[in-house]
Amino acid sequence: MDTFALIVTIGVALGFTYTNGFHDSANAIATSVSTRALTPRAALAMAAVMNLAGAFMGSGVAKTVSEGLIETPHGNRGMWILFAALVGAIVWNLVTWYFGLPSSSSHALFGGMVGAALAGGIDVIWSGVLEKVVIPMFISPVVGLIIGYLVMCAIMWLFRHSNPHKAKRGFRIAQTVSAAGMALGHGLQDAQKTMGIVVMALVISDVEDAGDPIPVWVKIACAVMLSLGTYAGGWRIMRTLGRKIIELDPPQGFAAETTGASLMFTTAFIFHAPISTTHVITSAIMGVGATKRVKAVRWGIAKNIILGWFITMPAAALVAAASFGIVNVAFL
Template identity: 80%
Template structure:
């Protein structure tokens, strides 16, 4: 196996992780910044550190990505498939970042893998795609919406006799913890997805047997995710923090706590790679609906949800085109 091809694929994987970091950093900190619980730079620094820590907390999601979605053919064909998948995901990340649309980097990667695999005539484990990707993609935002709504109702009931100004100050402090938990969960989920792809590249190239994750892969993916997070994702942060609903500290705390809890459960119990973007956006909608249904800007929400559904096929199409172009170039 050409070492240059392996280095190229791993390099592109690291760049994807970097774009994932600045694309999805808003997921962890947009609510805290919009409620002024944290300054943008402090929030990004905290999120970067917690992303780095979260990457070392498990490997179940990485295992799902590396062996549960597509076959891993050996040789140049397998490397071309991974290259196409990663480029497709990166292109979609950059497009949605430019337009400030909080789409899922995770589903861009999954769509890229499936699109490149189909273009290369490689088998796709459709049962795994449906069970581990499609169902969580549909169910997790619904759970986020409902649980976010219920958590916010509970907060309103518990603190109904509290001094509003004092309560908001308290929740602004509490948001530091909930934002940190969210960033930790983001590291747990998203760094592992790239780890799974790098492991696939090592197996395809014959440099590794089995699906264990070498320590250098963990450190590298975690570091690139953290660097990307610290670079910031201001366009998407504005969409999540302001355009869906004007959040106050109790609402921000409820949305972040709900999202973090869902992500920990799916990571450890189901080992399912879910979208941080989907969960936090749905939780924000649920939390906002407790004020009044019209408080949520449903037109913005509709555009975001439409973006969710086109992410996988759009990234898959780009990945397929990249596969064919690369295959012709190296063939």
């Protein structure tokens, strides 16, 4: 086994985690920043710490990524397939970050895995892709929108007789808790996705056996890189989520974050499904905003975001397939 290929693949996996951090950090904190519940730097620092903590809370999602989507490849060819998958995901993350589009890092990774596997002649576990990726991709935004709407309706009813200014101050404080929950869920979901890739690389290289517990150093490395990327910030995407979909107030921000965090914990612990943080929080914001009035949501911006969701997997798959073609010529 080529040690160079293993080192390069793990390095690129950690690089993907870093881009995931600055790409998806906005998911956890955009609403808190836009409502002025937290300053941007305080929000980023809090999100980085909670991402780090969330990474150590489970391993079900990592197992799904490492064993449930593509057959484990073998030898140097298998290692370069993983490398190409990561390149596809990173390129798409950078493209969508540049344009300020909150696409899903998770689906970029899954698209990269499928594209590289197909290009490299590795079997794709289509049942796993359907059950763990495609179905949640459609269901989670719908659930996020509905629950966000219902949570906001409940808040409006419970506080209907409260002083509006006092209620907003209280929810601004409460948002520090809901934003922390979002960041914890992001760490729980997204750090594990990279852990799954690193574990697959270690299995290919015979350093680990399939089914072994995730090494502690893998958890630490993935968690730290996700946290560093989060602290680097994702200002372009933060503006889209925090201001362009709808002008949020503190109760709305709290409702959206609570909805998003609840769905991420539920899917990670019960279903071991790697859902998209981006999809969940964006749809929750839309659901919350619709309680004000349907036209309050800027559906033109929402339409562009949803279009990005559908493009992400095929686009990352194409980049990954092209990357494997280049690697195949250069190294294999």
